[in-house]
Amino acid sequence: MKGMIFVELMNFMDESFGADFTERVIEQADLPNEAAFTTVGNYPSEHAGALVEAASLLADADAAGLCEAFGRYLFQRFEVRFPHLLHRYASARELLDHVQSHIHEEVKVIYPGATPPSVTTHECEGGYIVAYRSHRAFAHIAFGLVQQCIVFYSEHSRVEWCPDSVSDHARFIIRPGTDSDAI
Template sequence: MKGIIYSELVGFLDVKGGPSFTEEVLAGAELPHGGAFSRVSRYPWEQAVQVVTSASKISGADANDLCEEFGKFLFDRFTVLYTEIVERYPTAEGMLAHVEDHIHEEVRVLYPDAEPPHVASWKDDDGFVVEYSSHRPFAHIAFGLVQGCMKHFGDPRSINWVDRDPTGKTAYFRIQ
């Protein structure tokens, strides 16, 4: 996984609990590099799980809730880091409809070794569905990203998790 995600995770921890909390979480995660993440390097996704597990243990917060909060935080950061991409879309649904064919395609061009999750979306009789699929168990982060996207665009609709794989590798979210 790209280091930028880890750098943002560390930033999230700083906002969530302050620098001393972040230091305690990273020490508790027992990472081989002590939590010094480079934005341009690659790290095993399991290290993100170690960090979230440590944060959950120290804070007492549910790990899935932390992942969803991080997803919201991450979308806010994407609006700053990738303004030109976010501004191309007038609505949350418009952006979510193009995650795979536009946004992740740009990620693959910028970072040829990147392995972004597969995100599909479609309209049905009950609303708009977003499907997340990955070899990594980060569906809760994806749920937070979708929530953050909707908030950013002022979309008042509700989002519900309609189907989930207990491994966290796939999920379906319905916006209505």
């Protein structure tokens, strides 16, 4: 996994729970690099799993919920780091339609050797589906990213986790809604 994700995960924990909490997570995760990450480095995805597991235990929180919150946070960081990419699209659907063919291709140029997940979209009754597939078990992060994407484009939609979804391949249904349905 790219170091940028690890750096943002550490920032997320610092901002959400405080620096002392993050230090306890690092100690609990017992990583060989002691969580010394750089944005340009590559690290095993298992390191992220260990950090999330430790944070979940220390915060007495659901790991999936923490991953979703991190996904929302990460999209907000993308707003700051990559505004040119996000403003290229007029809607969440347009952006999500181009994750695979455009955004992840740019990721591979910026970060050679990156292996981003597969993210595809297609129509369904009453909305559209975003499908996530990866060798990494971080579908809940993707779910949070999609939720925050909807917020970024000020769309009034519901994002639903499909019941047959699991952590390495998942589907999310996005249905148009009213103001009360907005995330």
